[in-house]
Amino acid sequence: MKGTYLGELEEIVLLIVGILYQDAYGVAVMDEIKHQTGRDLNISAVHTVLSRLEEKGLLKSRMSDPTGERGGRRKRIFLLTAAGKRALENANEMRNQLFNKIPKVALQFGAA
Amino acid sequence: MIKVSPPKWADRFLEWYCNPSLLEEIQGDAYELYGRALKNRGRRIADMQYAWNVLRFFKWSNIKRSSSQPQPSLMMYRNYFTVFKRGFLKEKGYSFLNVFGLAIGIACFLLISLYIRNEYSFDRMHSKADRIYRIHEILQSDGVGERSASQPFPVAEALVNDHGSQIEKAVRFFNFQAPTLAMATIDNRKEFNESRVFSTDSTVFDVFDFPLIEGDPKTALNKPETIVLTESMARKYFDGESAMGKYLKFQGNTNLLVTGVMRDIPLNTHFQFDCLISLRTFDEVYDPRVPQRWHWYWNPCWTYLLLRDASDAPKLQAALPAFVKKYFPEFVRSDVTMELFPMTDIHLKSNMDYEIQPNSSLTTLYVFGSIAIFVLSIACINFVNLSTARAANRAKEVGMRKTLGGQRMQLVGQFLFESILLCVLSVVIAIAIVLLLLPIFNVFAEMNVKTIVLLEPFYLGVLILLPLVVGMISGMYPAFVLSSFRPITALKASPNRERGSMFRRALVVVQFTLSIVLLVGTGVAMDQLNMLRKSDTGFTRENVIMIPVTRSPVAQNYKALRNEFLRNRNTVSVTALEEVLGAKHQVGNYLFEGQTDSRPFPRLTVRHDFTKTFDIPVVAGRDFSEDVITDDSLALVVNETFVKQMGWGSNEAAIGKRFDNLPTHQIIGVVKDFNFTSRHQPIRPLVLQLNTTLRAFDVRIKYMAVRITGEDVPGTIEWLSKQWKAQIPGWPFEYFFLDSDLEKLYKAESKMSKIAMVFSGLSILVACLGLFGLSTYTAEQRKKEMSIRKVLGGSNAHIFVLFSKHFFSMILIANAVALPLAYVVMKRWLESFAYQVNINFGLFALSALVAVGIALFTISYQAIRSANSNPAEVLKRE
Numbered sequence: 001m002k003g004t005y006l007g008e009l010e011e012i013v014l015l016i017v018g019i020l021y022q023d024a025y026g027v028a029v030m031d032e033i034k035h036q037t038g039r040d041l042n043i044s045a046v047h048t049v050l051s052r053l054e055e056k057g058l059l060k061s062r063m064s065d066p067t068g069e070r071g072g073r074r075k076r077i078f079l080l081t082a083a084g085k086r087a088l089e090n091a092n093e094m095r096n097q098l099f100n101k102i103p104k105v106a107l108q109f110g111a112a
Numbered sequence: 113m114i115k116v117s118p119p120k121w122a123d124r125f126l127e128w129y130c131n132p133s134l135l136e137e138i139q140g141d142a143y144e145l146y147g148r149a150l151k152n153r154g155r156r157i158a159d160m161q162y163a164w165n166v167l168r169f170f171k172w173s174n175i176k177r178s179s180s181q182p183q184p185s186l187m188m189y190r191n192y193f194t195v196f197k198r199g200f201l202k203e204k205g206y207s208f209l210n211v212f213g214l215a216i217g218i219a220c221f222l223l224i225s226l227y228i229r230n231e232y233s234f235d236r237m238h239s240k241a242d243r244i245y246r247i248h249e250i251l252q253s254d255g256v257g258e259r260s261a262s263q264p265f266p267v268a269e270a271l272v273n274d275h276g277s278q279i280e281k282a283v284r285f286f287n288f289q290a291p292t293l294a295m296a297t298i299d300n301r302k303e304f305n306e307s308r309v310f311s312t313d314s315t316v317f318d319v320f321d322f323p324l325i326e327g328d329p330k331t332a333l334n335k336p337e338t339i340v341l342t343e344s345m346a347r348k349y350f351d352g353e354s355a356m357g358k359y360l361k362f363q364g365n366t367n368l369l370v371t372g373v374m375r376d377i378p379l380n381t382h383f384q385f386d387c388l389i390s391l392r393t394f395d396e397v398y399d400p401r402v403p404q405r406w407h408w409y410w411n412p413c414w415t416y417l418l419l420r421d422a423s424d425a426p427k428l429q430a431a432l433p434a435f436v437k438k439y440f441p442e443f444v445r446s447d448v449t450m451e452l453f454p455m456t457d458i459h460l461k462s463n464m465d466y467e468i469q470p471n472s473s474l475t476t477l478y479v480f481g482s483i484a485i486f487v488l489s490i491a492c493i494n495f496v497n498l499s500t501a502r503a504a505n506r507a508k509e510v511g512m513r514k515t516l517g518g519q520r521m522q523l524v525g526q527f528l529f530e531s532i533l534l535c536v537l538s539v540v541i542a543i544a545i546v547l548l549l550l551p552i553f554n555v556f557a558e559m560n561v562k563t564i565v566l567l568e569p570f571y572l573g574v575l576i577l578l579p580l581v582v583g584m585i586s587g588m589y590p591a592f593v594l595s596s597f598r599p600i601t602a603l604k605a606s607p608n609r610e611r612g613s614m615f616r617r618a619l620v621v622v623q624f625t626l627s628i629v630l631l632v633g634t635g636v637a638m639d640q641l642n643m644l645r646k647s648d649t650g651f652t653r654e655n656v657i658m659i660p661v662t663r664s665p666v667a668q669n670y671k672a673l674r675n676e677f678l679r680n681r682n683t684v685s686v687t688a689l690e691e692v693l694g695a696k697h698q699v700g701n702y703l704f705e706g707q708t709d710s711r712p713f714p715r716l717t718v719r720h721d722f723t724k725t726f727d728i729p730v731v732a733g734r735d736f737s738e739d740v741i742t743d744d745s746l747a748l749v750v751n752e753t754f755v756k757q758m759g760w761g762s763n764e765a766a767i768g769k770r771f772d773n774l775p776t777h778q779i780i781g782v783v784k785d786f787n788f789t790s791r792h793q794p795i796r797p798l799v800l801q802l803n804t805t806l807r808a809f810d811v812r813i814k815y816m817a818v819r820i821t822g823e824d825v826p827g828t829i830e831w832l833s834k835q836w837k838a839q840i841p842g843w844p845f846e847y848f849f850l851d852s853d854l855e856k857l858y859k860a861e862s863k864m865s866k867i868a869m870v871f872s873g874l875s876i877l878v879a880c881l882g883l884f885g886l887s888t889y890t891a892e893q894r895k896k897e898m899s900i901r902k903v904l905g906g907s908n909a910h911i912f913v914l915f916s917k918h919f920f921s922m923i924l925i926a927n928a929v930a931l932p933l934a935y936v937v938m939k940r941w942l943e944s945f946a947y948q949v950n951i952n953f954g955l956f957a958l959s960a961l962v963a964v965g966i967a968l969f970t971i972s973y974q975a976i977r978s979a980n981s982n983p984a985e986v987l988k989r990e
Binding site: 025026027042043044045047048051063069070071073074075076 | 117136137138139140141142143144145147165168169171173174
């Protein structure tokens with residue numbers, strides 16, 4: 001399962017790309033992470049994760065049309081691939097399964 | 113809206129490093145953030161943030177790599193290797209010169225560095241070496257006296273008693289100051305005069321790590337009349353039987369019990385010995401009838417201290433003046449200085465009177481070190497020169513490779529690969545040479561270095577780094593210059609041959625400068641050595657036979673023996689004296705008229721006929737006479753320098769001057785100055801004293817000296833030996849010739865000049881190999897030009913001159929630089945000698961001539977060839 005293993009940051013970025021659908025590019029992802037989780041990331045770190053996910057085949061990208069902003073430069077828009085979607089589902093499922101296996105008593109703090 | 117853009121330099125940096133396929137999005141995002149920051153937080157912050165982001169993007173995954181350049185594959189390296197091999201074999205001569213020249217240079221460097229390493233290893237094998245100090249005694253008044261490496265007998269004990277908190281142990285070595293001592297088995301089947309006998313304290317094994325094979329180091333030398341032998345000495349006397357518990361007869365009168373056998377002493381110690389006798393055996397030397405103050409005056413014991421902590425040395429040193437004041441007899445107290453000297457420094461830095469064995473010097477090491485670096489640089493320069501010259505021929509290959517799609521960096525890689533490979537080859541050959549020569553070199557340089565030391569980190573480092581560095585430098589020119597040629601130029605015509613030639617010429621000049629400096633240096637050093645050895649010392653050295661007699665029965669039979677010796681018609685004169693004349697002397701304290709305190713003066717104790725035997729003229733007064741009985745003890749003879757130093761005006765005025773405050777004690781004669789020590793030192797004042805007592809042979813009279821005519825030398829010696837055996841039965845007759853013994857004084861210089869000669873010869877050879885290679889190359893390049901000149905009427909001589917002209921000018925420049933340089937350097941070196949040879953300018957001219965001559969000879973081979981070549985042959989090949 002080595003190939004599909006998701007790091008914690010990778011999982012967050014993957015989720016954010018899903019949330020932003022069609023608008024997921026470097027700065028937007030960075031902003032959304034800040035907005036959703038409060039974490040301050042450097043833009044270069046976001047780029048690194050995005051390109052790593054693309055290498056793993058969990059994301060695909062295309063260049064947007066140029067606009068007047070950004071000195072006329074295009075954005076690279078990232079989209080979830082089917083594999084990416086499955087990876088998210090797997091991660092989610094595994095987490096729920098594991099959580100459900102925790103004995104109830106272990107979560108009852110008041111009673112102890 | 114004013115268009116504000118991020119800082120230019122950061123943007124440019126980003127564009128420079130960034131992978132083009134990633135640049136757009138990265139730059140876009142960075143701009144977007146910049147715009148945002150500009151709006152919210154102002155320009156300065158925005159600029160800084162932008163720069164920071166650019167810096168953060170600077171990581172491996174974003175950096176531009178020319179994806180078009182494939183990583184050189186193994187196959188490519190195999191191709192390089194094939195091309196290299198073909199090139200190497202195609203021009204065997206060049207390749208040989210190139211590799212072999214460098215190999216010689218590296219081998220020289222390695223050998224010399226092994227020598228230097230060995231010199232630095234002296235005395236470091238003892239585990240407590242850093243805490244062992246020798247104590248020196250300087251007994252001087254107005255610069256006259258002695259700087260002694262040894263101490264009076266009681267010093268060691270007194271020091272340990274008074275300064276026990278700093279000194280853990282002390283050990284003394286004593287050898288009667290005798291050149292040889294007689295040793296024999298009990299049955300007299302084996303008897304030898306041993307020169308490396310020391311008696312010592314039982315603490316010797318606590319201070320030094322001399323490993324005992326048999327016997328207990330704690331008790332071996334505790335009792336009187338015990339002896340510890342080295343393996344070789346045990347073998348010599350007992351033929352492989354165990355020596356333990358057996359007896360050896362010392363000086364014919366003392367039986368010594370063998371209580372231990374130790375390993376042989378390594379060569380890299382400042383003194384070696386064959387056996388150690390317990391010092392308690394000779395308590396009688398420390399005669400209680402002699403007043404205490406004399407025990408504190410006579411200083412024959414080399415004394416070593418083991419400090420508790422090496423950092424205590426300065427504290428102990430500071431306490432020594434008080435120590436001198438407390439113990440030394442009053443008449444020398446103000447003249448004595450004691451000095452602690454670290455044992456590990458003795459071999460290279462100590463230069464006292466009465467060293468146990470002659471030491472080496474740092475100067476010699478510096479000289480050798482510079483020679484090593486000179487030779488290595490010459491060899492490297494050679495290599496660089498030949499490689500660059502040859503590489504120019506490969507322009508076509510460069511053009512071809514480029515046309516077929518070779519990248520520039522690939523070519524750079526190829527050339528560097530080749531030259532490094534060539535260097536590696538040289539290193540391998542150099543190692544082979546070293547392995548081959550090391551046994552010979554070990555004998556030559558008197559050392560015992562094993563080849564295994566080449567595996568030490570330093571040598572491994574040198575052997576790995578050297579080919580890399582030299583290979584890089586020599587590969588640099590072809591790698592970067594040739595690879596930059598446009599393929600079309602490279603293929604079309606031969607590239608401009610003047611490229612890089614200035615560089616090569618400069619290197620040749622450097623090379624020859626170094627060689628000429630070495631040549632002149634060797635010449636001056638040999639001149640100096642010859643001057644020291646050959647020049648007149650003021651006494652006769654030839655045909656003088658010296659016979660060691662310390663503590664021998666000769667004491668009783670001296671007169672008879674002398675008379676027997678004189679009966680041979682080839683015997684000129686017989687005398688006896690204290691030390692080897694011209695090598696050593698002792699020091700005595702005397703109080704002369706006009707002085708208030710006694711002062712130390714160099715002294716030689718002699719018997720009658722001393723001046724006659726050594727042919728030393730008496731310039732005033734008279735010599736000791738056998739007719740005047742009082743000459744023994746009431747008379748002294750001095751030398752001219754003595755008279756000058758006392759300021760007595762004339763030699764005649766010195767006659768009758770009193771000494772020791774008694775009217776009967778007088779100076780009776782003045783002898784002409786002679787060099788009673790090596791010519792490293794100027795002549796100093798000297799006192800000659802007659803001593804005809806029997807006791808004199810205990811320590812004062814050490815040699816008989818017999819001068820013979822030089823006719824029928826073997827017969828005369830045979831005769832002397834026969835008389836000796838008749839008069840002194842049971843005592844070996846040993847002798848040496850004074851002149852050959854005095855040669856030893858200049859051993860250091862002699863060894864140095866020999867080694868320097870070999871290596872400067874090699875450096876010239878290597879430089880010439882280089883020159884030969886270069887001239888061959890030039891001949892090749894200018895073949896056509898020369899042929900056309902010939903066709904147009906140039907004479908052979910004309911062509912020859914034209915060809916050798918620029919080589920010649922290089923050698924001239926090298927001479928112009930080297931000669932003054934050599935002069936300055938050698939002048940400095942000579943200043944360390946008391947007697948200096950006049951720098952012979954003929955030598956300079958000779959060196960220059962030799963350099964020019966050899967160079968011209970080397971070049972002319974090619975010059976003549978190109979002058980004599982048939983133009984038709986050369987030109988038809990187009």
